[in-house]
Amino acid sequence: MQYELTQRFFFEAAHTLERKVDAEPSRRIHGHTYFAEVAVRGAPQADTGMVMDLGHLRRAIDPVRDALDHRLLDEVEGLTRPTLEGLCSYIASALSDSVPQLAWVRVWREASGDTCTLTLRAPA
Numbered sequence: 843m844q845y846e847l848t849q850r851f852f853f854e855a856a857h858t859l860e861r862k863v864d865a866e867p868s869r870r871i872h873g874h875t876y877f878a879e880v881a882v883r884g885a886p887q888a889d890t891g892m893v894m895d896l897g898h899l900r901r902a903i904d905p906v907r908d909a910l911d912h913r914l915l916d917e918v919e920g921l922t923r924p925t926l927e928g929l930c931s932y933i934a935s936a937l938s939d940s941v942p943q944l945a946w947v948r949v950w951r952e953a954s955g956d957t958c959t960l961t962l963r964a965p966a
């Protein structure tokens with residue numbers, strides 16, 4: 843049996859963006875409230891009954907959140923582009939060693955309704 847566990851967090855961050863539409867306001871430094879959700883998938887371990895202890899997942903997420911919260915995303919090391927896509931990749935990469943069961947990462951902005959999901963492992 844495969845189970846999926848998810849955990850959410852949010853961060854406030856600023857960025858600039860080069861775009862073809864809405865170019866001028868996007869080029870100025872502006873901020874968003876970002877929400878993120880990560881999922882782990884697998885079978886529960888026989889001894890614990892858990893796919894992964896959610897406390898471990900929270901401990902893995904906390905430094906990633908710290909690296910993004912109240913930052914200028916353009917300056918965050920390892921974040922290639924300060925886009926939703928770039929944030930998904932950054933979070934997935936930051937968690938890859940400590941959370942091998944990672945199945946997908948989602949980042950969205952509630953205000954605009956924009957969402958991006960990076961799927962790392964499709965369901966079996």
Ligand SMILES: Nc1nc2c(c(=O)[nH]1)N=C([C@H](O)[C@H](O)COP(=O)(O)OP(=O)(O)OP(=O)(O)O)CN2
Pocket residue numbers: 859864868874924925926927951953954
């Ligand atoms: N494929 C993507 N497209 C866009 C992204 C992205 O991350 N991936 N990001 C943006 C910008 O962040 C842009 O600032 C969003 O602009 P807009 O939709 O105009 O929304 P507002 O900034 O006006 O929304 P708020 O209400 O201030 O959040 C654009 N495209």
Ligand SMILES: [Zn+2]
Pocket residue numbers: 857859868872873874
């Ligand atoms: Zn923006």
